[in-house]
Amino acid sequence: xxxxxxxxxxxxxxxxxxxxxxxxxxxxxxxxxxxxxxxxxxxxxxxxxxxxxxxxxxxxxxxxxxxxxxxxxxxxxxxxxxxxxxxxxxxxxxxxxxxxxxxxxxxxxxxxxxxxxxxxxxxxxxxxxxxxxxxxxxxxxxxxxxxxxxxxxxxxxxxxxxxxxxxxxxxxxxxxxxxxxxxxxxxxxxxxxxxxxxxxxxxxxxxxxxxxxxxxxxxxxxxxxxxxxxxxxxxxxxxxxxxxxxxxxxxxxxxxxxxxxxxxxxxxxxxxxxxxxxxxxxxxxxxxxxxxxxxxxxxxxxxxxxxxxxxxxxxxxxxxxxxxxxxxx
Amino acid sequence: xxxxxxxxxxxxxxxxxxxxxxxxxxxxxxxxxxxxxxxxxxxxxxxxxxxxxxxxxxxxxxxxxxxxxxxxxxxxxxxxxxxxxxxxxxxxxxxxxxxxxxxxxxxxxxxxxxxxxxxxxxxxxxxxxxxxxxxxxxxxxxxxxxxxxxxxxxxxxxxxxxxxxxxxxxxxxxxxxxxxxxxxxxxxxxxxxxxxxxxxxxxxxxxxxxxxxxxxxxxxxxxxxxxxxxxxxxxxxxxxxxxxxxxxxxxxxxxxxxxxxxxxxxxxxxxxxxxxxxxxxxxxxxxxxxxxxxxxxxxxxxxxxxxxxxxxxxxxxxxxxxxx
Numbered sequence: 078x079x080x081x082x083x084x085x086x087x088x089x090x091x092x093x094x095x096x097x098x099x100x101x102x103x104x105x106x107x108x109x110x111x112x113x114x115x116x117x118x119x120x121x122x123x124x125x126x127x128x129x130x131x132x133x134x135x136x137x138x139x140x141x142x143x144x145x146x147x148x149x150x151x152x153x154x155x156x157x158x159x160x161x162x163x164x165x166x167x168x169x170x171x172x173x174x175x176x177x178x179x180x181x182x183x184x185x186x187x188x189x190x191x192x193x194x195x196x197x198x199x200x201x202x203x204x205x206x207x208x209x210x211x212x213x214x215x216x217x218x219x220x221x222x223x224x225x226x227x228x229x230x231x232x233x234x235x236x237x238x239x240x241x242x243x244x245x246x247x248x249x250x251x252x253x254x255x256x257x258x259x260x261x262x263x264x265x266x267x268x269x270x271x272x273x274x275x276x277x278x279x280x281x282x283x284x285x286x287x288x289x290x291x292x293x294x295x296x297x298x299x300x301x302x303x304x305x306x307x308x309x310x311x312x313x314x315x316x317x318x319x320x321x322x323x324x325x326x327x328x329x330x331x332x333x334x335x336x337x338x339x340x341x342x343x344x345x346x347x348x349x350x351x352x353x354x355x356x357x358x359x360x361x362x363x364x365x366x367x368x369x370x371x372x373x374x375x376x377x378x379x380x381x382x383x384x385x386x387x388x389x390x391x392x393x394x395x396x397x398x399x400x401x402x403x404x405x406x
Numbered sequence: 407x408x409x410x411x412x413x414x415x416x417x418x419x420x421x422x423x424x425x426x427x428x429x430x431x432x433x434x435x436x437x438x439x440x441x442x443x444x445x446x447x448x449x450x451x452x453x454x455x456x457x458x459x460x461x462x463x464x465x466x467x468x469x470x471x472x473x474x475x476x477x478x479x480x481x482x483x484x485x486x487x488x489x490x491x492x493x494x495x496x497x498x499x500x501x502x503x504x505x506x507x508x509x510x511x512x513x514x515x516x517x518x519x520x521x522x523x524x525x526x527x528x529x530x531x532x533x534x535x536x537x538x539x540x541x542x543x544x545x546x547x548x549x550x551x552x553x554x555x556x557x558x559x560x561x562x563x564x565x566x567x568x569x570x571x572x573x574x575x576x577x578x579x580x581x582x583x584x585x586x587x588x589x590x591x592x593x594x595x596x597x598x599x600x601x602x603x604x605x606x607x608x609x610x611x612x613x614x615x616x617x618x619x620x621x622x623x624x625x626x627x628x629x630x631x632x633x634x635x636x637x638x639x640x641x642x643x644x645x646x647x648x649x650x651x652x653x654x655x656x657x658x659x660x661x662x663x664x665x666x667x668x669x670x671x672x673x674x675x676x677x678x679x680x681x682x683x684x685x686x687x688x689x690x691x692x693x694x695x696x697x698x699x700x701x702x703x704x705x706x707x708x709x710x711x712x713x714x715x716x717x718x719x720x721x722x723x724x725x726x727x728x729x730x
């Protein structure tokens with residue numbers, strides 16, 4: 078079992094950065110929802126409102142060369158892994174300056190320089206994807222790790238089983254971070270699995286598994302850091318189930334009606350940003366946190382202003398990667 | 407030149423590429439200790455060790471997805487999927503992952519993976535081990551698909567596939583593994599996307615893939631006795647398709663027959679036929695004739711299987727229709 082020891086705690090500076098990034102994600106998503114209401118977004122937007130501690134704190138100790146697979150709900154992973162907010166926003170608005178030149182959109186963001194490869198909107202696909210990257214890391218004899226952040230919905234796929242079996246069998250350097258937000262689209266977790274605590278499945282693969290409070294950024298950081306260190310030592314994969322809650326629906330098209338008011342109120346009380354504020358305010362004072370919040374808000378505001386005036390891409394065929402049925406010269 | 411069986415030619419290609427590039431590695435079901443159910447990976451475990459030649463659990467969906475990302479992450483995986491009939495298990499990783507991310511991520515990653523598999527009927531292997539699903543994979547933008555018909559092509563195309571920066575599907579044929587032929591000693595890479603003229607002829611062009619090339623050659627010899635000289639073009643690469651070679655041959659013969667072992671309906675032959683109509687219509691003196699498997703599950707019993715699969719007589723009949 079990962080044993081969160083004090084040695085794995087984030088430094089104050091790391092903790093402050095986790096806080097700042099969580100605020101960036103929250104403000105980014107608030108702005109996206111507002112733009113959606115105004116009819117200015119394209120396609121569905123999947124927010125991780127209330128889940129920011131998982132995506133940000135779980136990736137806070139990673140190197141740029143550590144490889145991360147994300148989901149269709151990856152804003153916190155994108156920001157956590159260090160992508161520029163402007164490039165993320167430009168991608169979401171389909172601009173040429175987006176991190177994938179506008180081809181990917183908000184669900185499939187990737188940035189190889191930051192080791193994010195990448196968002197994935199086939200539920201569960203990130204699990205074997207990270208496992209394959211870990212196989213490459215092992216073959217190259219590096220001490221990098223691959224991390225997969227996936228949801229409780231993805232945990233029910235067949236490829237989740239296949240990939241975890243292989244990862245443990247080959248002692249691959251991969252960390253499985255189960256971001257359990259209680260719903261797969263609209264279907265509650267208890268209607269998708271006969272067990273409540275999914276991390277017990279780890280025992281079936283012979284790897285450590287633990288369930289933690291996913292809305293406590295320090296607990297997330299410490300537990301994941303231990304799993305990352307284990308993977309770097311070549312001791313194989315771990316499963317960390319982070320319990321959290323999706324506050325704003327599966328996407329901007331969610332019409333609601335399946336989450337109880339009591340349940341939402343209870344989780345609102347566990348808001349990860351407010352909890353991190355409380356812990357940090359005692360350490361560094363509220364003024365420092367106010368300043369960081371203002372900095373994060375300015376970063377998001379600037380990103381939207383710049384990205385929305387950036388140019389759209391022009392379609393260009395990609396002959397090297399898109400062989401097509403025409404005569405070769 | 408050395409005389410090798412098709413399976414040996416593939417084995418030699420793997421060995422040479424693994425020797426040349428330490429990032430080339432093999433994985434798949436029964437490929438290491440046993441050397442593969444068709445012995446294509448024979449002895450490679452002993453030569454390259456368990457890190458680079460890996461037996462796997464029966465997990466085709468995940469294995470294919472892993473090949474995609476292991477390639478993105480800087481290695482050159484060669485995955486064996488034991489039967490082409492299992493490709494539907496691989497399809498998500500091919501159609502939603504392998505074919506997507508080079509383009510969608512703006513060229514940030516390349517995906518130099520190879521998926522080797524074998525298909526085709528005629529061995530009494532039944533409905534789930536006898537199909538040609540060429541059209542399934544050839545349909546996907548971002549992939550390349552090759553189907554060698556000879557030991558030399560098996561060798562040269564597999565080597566080219568391993569060196570290619572794109573995902574390449576290598577479609578082998580179970581009835582070709584024992585076919586013997588000359589394989590060049592000089593490295594012998596074959597450019598993906600080039601067809602090969604297997605037989606020259608002036609009266610009709612037969613465009614064929616994989617084992618159907620050999621059946622078409624046999625048909626051509628028999629037709630010669632009737633005074634029809636058929637040209638047989640071995641397409642070798644299903645995607646990209648050598649449209650230039652097709653157009654040039656039709657311009658010479660003015661008659662076209664397409665032969666693919668897969669199901670006819672929405673099959674690979676339909677793409678060939680449409681391409682000829684689009685690109686060479688003015689040169690055609692007759693409609694394109696299409697030969698493929700009957701649209702039914704491949705049955706087990708020998709007379710039933712023979713009826714369903716295309717054979718020499720079916721190709722000859724199509725040529726006669728085209729020449730009528």
